[in-house]
Amino acid sequence: MKVLYLISNLGKEIGGGHTYSMLTTIKALSSVVEPSIAVIGLKPYKILEGVELRNDFVYCRGCDFSTAMHQLHRIFKEIKPDVIHAFDIHAYLFARFLNTKFRVGVILTKCGGPNPPHYFPKFDAMINFSKENDLFFEHRARYSNGKRYLIPNRVIQVRPDKLRINKLKTRINLDGVVFLRVARIGEAYESSIKQSINLVERLRRDGQTCTLLVVGVVYDHDIFQNLSDSSPSYVHFVTEDEFTKNASELINVSNYVIGTGRGLMEAASLGKVILTPVLGSDIPVLVDDMTFQSVSKSNFSPRNEVNEDIVEKSYLKIRRSILDVDYREGLEKFSQQMFKVNFDLLEKRSEYNRLYLSLQKEIRRCSFDLLLHLLYTMRTFVLYKNRMKRNS
Numbered sequence: 001m002k003v004l005y006l007i008s009n010l011g012k013e014i015g016g017g018h019t020y021s022m023l024t025t026i027k028a029l030s031s032v033v034e035p036s037i038a039v040i041g042l043k044p045y046k047i048l049e050g051v052e053l054r055n056d057f058v059y060c061r062g063c064d065f066s067t068a069m070h071q072l073h074r075i076f077k078e079i080k081p082d083v084i085h086a087f088d089i090h091a092y093l094f095a096r097f098l099n100t101k102f103r104v105g106v107i108l109t110k111c112g113g114p115n116p117p118h119y120f121p122k123f124d125a126m127i128n129f130s131k132e133n134d135l136f137f138e139h140r141a142r143y144s145n146g147k148r149y150l151i152p153n154r155v156i157q158v159r160p161d162k163l164r165i166n167k168l169k170t171r172i173n174l175d176g177v178v179f180l181r182v183a184r185i186g187e188a189y190e191s192s193i194k195q196s197i198n199l200v201e202r203l204r205r206d207g208q209t210c211t212l213l214v215v216g217v218v219y220d221h222d223i224f225q226n227l228s229d230s231s232p233s234y235v236h237f238v239t240e241d242e243f244t245k246n247a248s249e250l251i252n253v254s255n256y257v258i259g260t261g262r263g264l265m266e267a268a269s270l271g272k273v274i275l276t277p278v279l280g281s282d283i284p285v286l287v288d289d290m291t292f293q294s295v296s297k298s299n300f301s302p303r304n305e306v307n308e309d310i311v312e313k314s315y316l317k318i319r320r321s322i323l324d325v326d327y328r329e330g331l332e333k334f335s336q337q338m339f340k341v342n343f344d345l346l347e348k349r350s351e352y353n354r355l356y357l358s359l360q361k362e363i364r365r366c367s368f369d370l371l372l373h374l375l376y377t378m379r380t381f382v383l384y385k386n387r388m389k390r391n392s
Contacts, residue, residue, distance in 0.1 A: 001356060003033045004081035008090035009041035010384040014217055014245075017262050018111035019045055021129070021154050022087045024262075025109075025352075026053070028156055028345040032353045036079050040068060040094055042385055047245070054079065062381030065374070069097060076102055083356045087111060089121055093377045096121075096370060105359030111154075112261050112299040121373040122366050125359055127151050130299035149355060152296070153348045155262055157269040157339075161249035168213075168243065168253055172236050176209030177322055179275075180254035182247045182263050185227070185239065186219030189260075192277035192284070192302050193227060196258045197235055199275075199283040202315070204234065208322050213238060213254065215247045255328075256318075258284050264300045268339035271332045273321060276300045278311060286314040286321075288334055296342070 005022055009015075026035045036054040039045055044057040056075050060068035072094055083105040086092035092108045099106045109127040115136040123146040128134040134150045137143045181196040183189040193214055200212040215238045218224045228237050243250060248266040251257060257267035258275045264287070267274055275284040276295050285291055285306050291314065295304045306314075321328040340347070 001033050001083065001353075002079060002081040003029075003035050003083045003085055003356065004076070004079055005035060005037045006084060006086040006091035006095055007037070007039055007045075008088050009039050009043055009045055010090075010380065011042040011388045013043065013046045015045045015047045018087050018109075019047060021109070021111045021262060023047070023051070024155055024345060025085075029349055029352055032349055033083075033356070036081070038072065038075055040072070040091055041381065042388060060381055061385045062378045065378055069094065072098060073101065076104075083107065083359060085109065085356075089373075090377045090380060092121060092123070093373050096373065103361045105356065105361055107355070107359055112301065114301075114303065119372060119376050121376075122146060122369045125149070125355075127355075129154055131296065132298050132303075151348055151351065152299075153343055153345045155265040155269060155339075155343050156345050158248045158251060158266045160252040160270070161246070162252075164243060165250055165253045168238065168250060172211075172213070172238075174211050174213075174253070175234060176211060177256065178254040179210060179212045179256045179258060180251065180267075181212065181214045181216075181258045182250075183214070183216045183260070184219045185214070185216045185224045185237070187223065188219075189216075189302070190220075190223050190227070192258070192260065195277050195282060195284045197227075197231055199258070199315075199318075200234065201232065202283065203319065203322070204232075206319060208319060210234070210322070211236070215239075215243055215250060217244045260301050261299055265339065265343040268335040268343060271336040271339075273328060273331045274335050274338075275318070276304055277302045278304045278306045281306070281308070281311050283311065283315060285311050286317050286331070287338075288314075288317065288331060290314070292338065 007022055038056045038058055040058045040060050048055050058068050058071045076098055084095040084098055086095040086108050095106045107125040108123050110133050112129045115133060125147045127149045129152055134148055137148055179200055181193055183193060196212055200210050203210050212235045218239050251267050251270050257272045259267050260276060264274055264276055274287040276287055277284045287295060291306060294306055298304050321331055
């Protein structure tokens with residue numbers, strides 16, 4: 001079965017979580033599908049440069065929709081896919097138009113994130129990574145005719161990069177147990193980084209020797225400077241491309257990982273003790289049998305909501321795990337089991353294959369919604385194109 005994976009790019013050189021989710025899906029399903037990729041937007045993704053499969057880039061700045069569609073028609077005729085799988089709503093617009101022309105099965109994946117506050121297109125088939133999103137669409141009459149599939153499994157076991165890990169250990173004095181936070185350094189994850197810093201500061205005050213590594217691309221230099229200047233000496237920021245590219249391969253530098261979304265799941269694949277940020281809290285919470293159901297609902301995101309008393313009980317467990325090796329090993333085993341049951345994409349290969357085979361070749365037209373989708377997407381491309389001009 002041939003599957004064309006579509007994804008948009010609004011001007012970033014480095015892909016976000018949905019880009020990694022698409023690549024992981026392709027890698028996991030490579031034994032049952034013949035994949036190819038098309039990126040539509042303002043620039044190609046650097047992360048796709050080394051991908052060993054057909055990888056097309058279709059330039060679209062918003063006002064040239066017909067030119068972009070002409071290129072996609074050519075690509076489609078060359079590949080002749082059986083299914084088009086879009087990984088964001090902008091790419092899904094092009095999938096919908098390809099369906100009207102070629103009558104091919106189409107599916108959209110919503111890769112977590114908050115529930116849509118404004119426009120979201122109608123769909124015939126959609127995969128949700130998070131229960132939070134799935135419940136949102138379940139309770140909206142507008143989407144009642146669309147089929148939804150809740151498949152949180154989106155990662156495969158990470159292969160550690162021992163060379164880069166050793167280089168990092170040589171460069172930085174990692175004192176005591178090591179906490180790791182991999183995140184873009186900007187407004188979206190500023191709070192979770194502050195919570196990570198607060199945690200190691202509190203542990204230090206309580207007599208535990210520990211270090212925090214924050215690894216990530218700098219998206220906001222002012223936020224980075226403020227965080228860096230205000231942090232104690234045992235908090236280290238690593239922002240070089242050498243380490244931020246495929247940063248999940250560095251997870252084994254740590255004992256504990258403070259994660260969100262797929263980053264948390266990748267850490268679970270290596271059996272790390274897992275923590276995740278909490279909305280309105282000063283520190284992150286331990287992910288264990290007491291908190292798993294609560295934080296998984298919001299996709300292990302900064303929107304996690306946990307009672308204050310649970311956060312305090314969690315902190316005591318974190319302290320205990322540092323002092324008690326047997327207790328820590330129990331938490332590591334919990335992470336491994338959590339990965340196998342809830343996150344391992346290899347466990348869902350047959351489900352994806354059945355899903356692809358079940359897709360209808362002709363989706364509902366919804367002409368008015370298709371027009372709204374076109375206007376919304378083109379406006380988004382134009383806005384980001386203008387933003388790139390201002391920043392250049």
